[in-house]
Amino acid sequence: MLLVPSDVLRPRRPDEHFAEEARAARDAGVTVALVDHDALAGGGDADAAVARVPAGADAVYRGWMLGSDRYAVLAGALAARGVTLRTGPEQYRRTHELPGWYAAIAGDTPETVWTEGDDRAGFDRVRERLVAGPAVLRDYTKSMKHYWHEAAFIPDVADAAAAWAVASRFRELRGDGFTGGFVLRRFERFTGAEVRTWWIGGSCRLVTAHPDTPDAVPPADLRPADVTVAGFGSLDLPFAAIDLARHEDGRWRVVEIGDGQVSDRPGSTPPETLIAALRNA
Incomplete structure (x- = not known):
């Protein structure tokens, strides 16, 4: 099941920013449910925020950023409905906050x-x-x-x-x-635009442009099967986005790791591509 934020003014519809991913998921036969992001982020009633989520399914969230504590509240409210987030609260914190991931990949990042x-x-x-x-x-x-x-x-x-x-x-x-x-x-000197890589189940499944530079096509030599980050596997992260940049000496360096659920998809990548990567993994 895919969880997306509801529109603030039209709560029975997906937030416009995630509407295309919701459509692509439905077209692929994936159940889509809406959650009230503003209520969750603002400390509101979490049970009410997930009231439209059907019970008893494995779920992935694709939405606006949540603090680690509020994500844990979301996970708890969903668990009460028999819904399990693929990324647990501790995994989310480990991905979302830099101290959680830095030591594992220290050799590949500034x-x-x-x-x-x-x-x-x-x-x-x-x-x-x-x-x-x-x-x-x-x-x-x-x-x-x-x-x-x-x-x-x-x-x-x-x-x-x-x-x-x-x-x-x-x-x-x-x-x-x-x-x-x-x-x-x-500070390290990089050349060219950053590249966003999407890691699902511990492996790189997709390479896209970075959302800040959606028209900058990733280099042809950066294919998912060829992307490795030493130490990443030890983090046990179900769904992560790793931003890479090429150092002036030619090495690829990790700029950022983020939870894939709250990492923006560049407009140049069709929503169907990301949904397919999630389903296939």
């Missing part, structure tokens, strides 16, 4: 340090571990890359005042969405 919380002292402690050089800032789940110079890129972590100014602005912009702590990732 050096990373993080805090627990948003205080200056903790930030300075982890910043000093990188010693010097440029870094990119985010929290456990999200960056503010569209505010690159004011809230994402730190030209030199050795400049304490300038680094904290970026962190402060990031914290301000994230507001209530700030998750976990500050994350500092050593």
